[in-house]
Amino acid sequence: MADLLFIEGGRVIDPASGTDAVRTVVIRDGLVAEVAERVERPREARAIDARGRWVTPGFIDLHVHLREPGQEYKETVATGAAAAVAGGFTAICAMPNTRPVNDTAAVTELVLARAAAAGLARVYPVGCISKGSAGEELAEYGELKQAGCVALSDDGKPVMNAALMRRALEYARAFGLPLTVHEEDLALVGKGVMHEGAVSTRLGLNGIPGQAEDVMVLRDLALAELTGGRLHIAHISTRGAVRAVREAKRRGLPVTAEVTPHHLALTDEDLAASGYSTDYKMNPPLRAQDDVDACREGLADGTLDAIATDHAPHAVQEKDVEFDVAANGIVGLETAFPVCLELVRRGLLAERRLVEALTAAPAAAFGLPGGRLARGAPADVAVLDPAAEWVVAPERLRSKSKNSPWKGRRLTGRCTHTVVGGRIVHEEGRADR
Amino acid sequence: MIGRHKHCLGLADYSREEIVEVLDLAVSMKEVLQRPIKKVPSLRGKSVVNLFFEASTRTRSSFEVAAKVLSADALNWTASASSVTKGETLIDTVRNLEAMRPDVIVIRHSAGGAPGLVASRVGCAVISAGDGAHEHPSQGLLDCFTLREKLGTLEGKTIAIVGDITHSRVARSDIYGLLALGARVRVCGPPTMIPPGVERLGATVHHALREAVAGADAVIMLRIQHERIGDPLIPSTREYSRLWGLNARKAAEWLTPGCLVMHPGPINRGVELEPDVADGARSVILDQVENGVAVRMALLYLLAGGPEAAAEAKTSARA
Amino acid sequence: MNAAEIDRALDRLAAEVAARARAEDGEKGLAIVGIRRGGVHLAERLRARLANRIGVTPPAGTIDIALYRDDLDEKGAVPVVGPTDVRFPVDGKTILLVDDVLYTGRTVRAALDELVDFGRPRRVWLLVLVDRGGRELPIAADFVGTRLSAAPQDDVQVRLTEAGAAADAVIVTRRPS
Numbered sequence: 001m002a003d004l005l006f007i008e009g010g011r012v013i014d015p016a017s018g019t020d021a022v023r024t025v026v027i028r029d030g031l032v033a034e035v036a037e038r039v040e041r042p043r044e045a046r047a048i049d050a051r052g053r054w055v056t057p058g059f060i061d062l063h064v065h066l067r068e069p070g071q072e073y074k075e076t077v078a079t080g081a082a083a084a085v086a087g088g089f090t091a092i093c094a095m096p097n098t099r100p101v102n103d104t105a106a107v108t109e110l111v112l113a114r115a116a117a118a119g120l121a122r123v124y125p126v127g128c129i130s131k132g133s134a135g136e137e138l139a140e141y142g143e144l145k146q147a148g149c150v151a152l153s154d155d156g157k158p159v160m161n162a163a164l165m166r167r168a169l170e171y172a173r174a175f176g177l178p179l180t181v182h183e184e185d186l187a188l189v190g191k192g193v194m195h196e197g198a199v200s201t202r203l204g205l206n207g208i209p210g211q212a213e214d215v216m217v218l219r220d221l222a223l224a225e226l227t228g229g230r231l232h233i234a235h236i237s238t239r240g241a242v243r244a245v246r247e248a249k250r251r252g253l254p255v256t257a258e259v260t261p262h263h264l265a266l267t268d269e270d271l272a273a274s275g276y277s278t279d280y281k282m283n284p285p286l287r288a289q290d291d292v293d294a295c296r297e298g299l300a301d302g303t304l305d306a307i308a309t310d311h312a313p314h315a316v317q318e319k320d321v322e323f324d325v326a327a328n329g330i331v332g333l334e335t336a337f338p339v340c341l342e343l344v345r346r347g348l349l350a351e352r353r354l355v356e357a358l359t360a361a362p363a364a365a366f367g368l369p370g371g372r373l374a375r376g377a378p379a380d381v382a383v384l385d386p387a388a389e390w391v392v393a394p395e396r397l398r399s400k401s402k403n404s405p406w407k408g409r410r411l412t413g414r415c416t417h418t419v420v421g422g423r424i425v426h427e428e429g430r431a432d433r
Numbered sequence: 434m435i436g437r438h439k440h441c442l443g444l445a446d447y448s449r450e451e452i453v454e455v456l457d458l459a460v461s462m463k464e465v466l467q468r469p470i471k472k473v474p475s476l477r478g479k480s481v482v483n484l485f486f487e488a489s490t491r492t493r494s495s496f497e498v499a500a501k502v503l504s505a506d507a508l509n510w511t512a513s514a515s516s517v518t519k520g521e522t523l524i525d526t527v528r529n530l531e532a533m534r535p536d537v538i539v540i541r542h543s544a545g546g547a548p549g550l551v552a553s554r555v556g557c558a559v560i561s562a563g564d565g566a567h568e569h570p571s572q573g574l575l576d577c578f579t580l581r582e583k584l585g586t587l588e589g590k591t592i593a594i595v596g597d598i599t600h601s602r603v604a605r606s607d608i609y610g611l612l613a614l615g616a617r618v619r620v621c622g623p624p625t626m627i628p629p630g631v632e633r634l635g636a637t638v639h640h641a642l643r644e645a646v647a648g649a650d651a652v653i654m655l656r657i658q659h660e661r662i663g664d665p666l667i668p669s670t671r672e673y674s675r676l677w678g679l680n681a682r683k684a685a686e687w688l689t690p691g692c693l694v695m696h697p698g699p700i701n702r703g704v705e706l707e708p709d710v711a712d713g714a715r716s717v718i719l720d721q722v723e724n725g726v727a728v729r730m731a732l733l734y735l736l737a738g739g740p741e742a743a744a745e746a747k748t749s750a751r752a
Numbered sequence: 753m754n755a756a757e758i759d760r761a762l763d764r765l766a767a768e769v770a771a772r773a774r775a776e777d778g779e780k781g782l783a784i785v786g787i788r789r790g791g792v793h794l795a796e797r798l799r800a801r802l803a804n805r806i807g808v809t810p811p812a813g814t815i816d817i818a819l820y821r822d823d824l825d826e827k828g829a830v831p832v833v834g835p836t837d838v839r840f841p842v843d844g845k846t847i848l849l850v851d852d853v854l855y856t857g858r859t860v861r862a863a864l865d866e867l868v869d870f871g872r873p874r875r876v877w878l879l880v881l882v883d884r885g886g887r888e889l890p891i892a893a894d895f896v897g898t899r900l901s902a903a904p905q906d907d908v909q910v911r912l913t914e915a916g917a918a919a920d921a922v923i924v925t926r927r928p929s
Contacts, residue, residue, distance in 0.1 A: 138668035140671070164665075167625050167665065171667070458832075461833045461836065475818075
């Protein structure tokens with residue numbers, strides 16, 4: 001007897017196939033059987049009433065920090081996967097800056113094992129660019145690829161040594177692995193803790209000029225051209241970087257880029273208004289309005305391919321301290337959809353483009369399966385209510401950590417159901433699975 | 434005719450006919466090496482100086498034996514032993530040596546082009562025993578000789594060279610020699626070890642070992658140096674060995690039954706070659722060593738003999 | 753000499769060699785070595801005739817003397833080296849060294865040096881088809897097909913059908929001064 005799930009009456013937005021219409025999605029034995037206008041539902045089939053809602057491919061997040069192994073006090077693979085599916089994400093890429101870092105098959109296998117045990121979102125491990133993420137020697141990409149890594153990163157740190165970055169881009173070509181790079185020139189960053197500008201002057205905090213990001217982006221674009229390697233720029237935040245990527249793409253360079261919801265929504269003025277709240281402290285920092293405008297334009301015109309949250313859980317003791325010493329980062333999996341939807345409501349982003357940036361585009365950037373509702377493919381689906389209003393109550397967040405600037409605020413737009421491989425792994429309103 | 438080359442600095446300038454001439458002569462030289470008395474008087478009274486600025490026991494000994502079998506006198510001069518440490522320049526060193534009237538200088542140096550520089554300043558013949566990553570012509574010739582002997586001909590054969598092509602002078606000389614003799618050449622290694630523009634030399638590039646050796650008539654494995662400081666090209670010899678090293682299982686599954694295995698030496702056992710392959714039935718590594726002496730004898734005979742060589746040696750010493 | 757004369761000369765030479773070999777108890781240890789390139793085909797022809805006469809085919813070999821020349825510095829280009837092939841043990845043998853023309857004697861000197869590097873023959877007999885005089889070294893042939901007196905500017909050549917000639921012949925050409 002087939003295992004049937006019907007998602008009925010929803011507005012199916014599947015940019016990969018060009019679908020944007022009211023359809024029913026039929027899932028049989030974990031695979032997408034069909035997406036049709038009218039389908040007879042047999043009695044034994046389970047159903048999700050998606051009327052008035054969006055039905056999209058499950059979101060894919062290229063940039064998530066799961067903190068396991070080593071820092072399970074602030075997040076684990078399981079809790080992170082739960083936060084993911086609560087936000088509509090059916091697949092997430094786990095960054096390697098754990099303790100120990102993921103530069104071996106052993107750590108990669110551990111992450112995969114934990115994800116399998118949790119049985120929620122799919123987890124794709126990202127391996128280190130350099131051994132120990134120390135920026136000196138190449139990690140063993142052959143071993144990492146074989147163990148299951150889909151990309152390489154030394155995230156958290158830039159690869160300061162240009163020769164190493166060059167060799168990394170070259171060597172990774174043998175394995176078809178993209179490099180997702182955290183771009184900042186540490187010398188220019190210095191002791192900076194927020195964006196350098198009028199606001200940092202007012203607040204009396206050390207600033208990080210946007211050019212600290214720009215110089216590294218330009219450097220790595222040049223190295224990508226030299227080596228033919230696959231470069232993906234992580235968490236872009238400056239207008240200079242967006243312009244550089246746009247120009248590189250125009251020249252035909254196969255580079256991709258991501259932007260976070262917070263860099264699309266918040267500026268350094270918001271940080272000021274918060275009264276030195278460390279929930280507004282992350283790296284790269286919140287920038288000025290024209291940087292945010294550039295990121296929004298870049299996302300709309302495709303220069304920035306994907307939205308990625310850079311979900312960075314931190315415990316209370318790491319955030320509830322002076323701004324200068326607080327850890328960098330905010331959680332983002334559960335608030336990404338409503339925050340980005342706000343751009344749509346304000347006419348800054350098309351609905352289809354939003355969905356594409358969360359589904360087909362990230363899949364294409366890393367060569368991942370999914371990101372589309374293709375017949376015969378595993379059924380990873382998100383059902384979203386764009387009108388649902390809800391308050392971000394910290395105790396109801398699935399992530400172990402609650403460091404979010406939207407804590408306690410009212411947001412509009414929420415994921416109501418998440419399906420992974422045909423199983424309903426998240427249902428808003430139901431008790432935690 | 435190779436006689437038009439006064440020196441042997443690289444195979445890039447040798448025509449097919451010239452290479453065949455050396456190989457054919459080496460056949461006769463090899464026959465001498467198989468006699469009970471391995472000596473012929475051809476270069477009696479001539480002297481060959483081995484000027485080695487880089488450590489090398491095998492190539493140097495090979496040239497030394499070659500000179501002695503031809504009854505020439507051989508003198509070895511190694512960099513550390515001498516005035517280089519006192520700051521003497523290359524040209525001065527060579528001029529001093531020349532005053533002792535050598536007929537041939539065999540030079541190995543870490544700087545590409547150094548043998549050419551020496552050749553432009555001395556009257557005698559110069560043979561390059563390897564300069565930087567530029568060329569190692571006698572190795573290229575002996576590899577061609579070995580392959581021609583075992584395969585009958587190189588025309589239409591496919592040879593794969595595996596390893597750090599970027600830093601390998603052996604790879605370059607092999608490429609020139611093999612292409613001149615009509616073979617198809619593939620180079621293989623991690624992308625960090627394949628130099629830009631190598632396709633323009635005439636070789637095709639592969640990163641997967643399996644593809645590179647599929648259907649090949651011979652594979653030449655190069656030595657991997659992990660000790661390269663400051664610009665590591667591979668994460669570890671362990672990973673290199675897993676992906677580009679040759680072991681018995683890969684040899685059995687990926688190589689055609691008649692495919693030969695070669696290596697210029699010294700072998701990093703366990704890195705690019707497992708011992709059972711290095712010592713196995715496909716390996717012609719020891720033939721390469723034997724053929725090296727014969728090929729070097731041929732080069733010495735061609736460059737040290739002849740009236741021009743004699744006349745030049747006399748005039749330059751007087752200069 | 754024409755083809756018929758060469759043929760008769762070879763018959764006579766074979767008879768002389770066989771007789772001397774019998775007389776000096778050298779039949780069993782006889783071996784023929786042709787000097788490249790002129791002596792190679794002659795050695796083959798003699799081998800066949802001797803086999804008839806002494807009842808057993810003597811072992812044969814070829815030596816190329818290029819590596820033993822004493823005039824490397826004087827000749828034009830470096831001489832081409834051909835194959836040397838002496839596969840039988842030389843020790844104790846009666847070696848019949850064969851060449852086409854004996855002139856200065858330097859070729860034979862080089863051949864003797866090379867032969868001796870292969871082992872210690874019991875004795876070496878020299879057989880030539882033509883002795884043209886003009887010796888520069890004290891070398892004499894034990895068996896001679898024909899003697900002629902040639903001036904230094906004369907070129908004496910033995911042409912054989914095995915080497916592509918229309919007919920066997922010994923040709924003397926005078927080079928213009």
